[in-house]
Every structure is written in C-alpha cells, then in structure tokens.
Amino acid sequence: MLGRRKREGPLQHLTPRELAVLAAMAEGLSNLGVAETLLISNASVEKHVTSIFRKLSIAPIDSEHRRVQAVLTYLRANDRG
16 A cells, blocks of 8 residues: 555654654753753653653653653664654
C-alpha cells in the first residue's frame, strides 16, 4: 500500500514537540538551552521532558539517569532508519 508508514518503536507516541525537545536534549542542551532553541518557556520544556519520561516508561526511581536513558532511546531509534 502506498503512503507514509507509521513510526514504529518507542518514539511513536511522542508528539512532534516532544521529539524536538528530545532531539535538543540529545544535542546536549540543558532545559534552558532547549527552551531558548525552541522558543518556548522553561516550564514548557519541563512538562515535555516529564511527558517524554512517562511515554518512554522511564521510572522516577532511575532519576539520576532518566535524561540519559531518554536520549539513548532517541539515538537508537534514529540509528535504525
């Protein structure tokens, strides 16, 4: 069937804005850096990051490494295709 295939994998439930935030995180930007780059508030970045963690099932128990785990998930998914 012709047409665009749906994204598959752990990132499929992220919104375009959440993907942009995660991509900026993967570039090593802090929350403030993400906010300045995407022209959104720091509070919005924090909400998106929290949503990303929830959608990627990254538990608060892993709080020291949540950001790294999210970025690794993003990089692995983008490495596939």
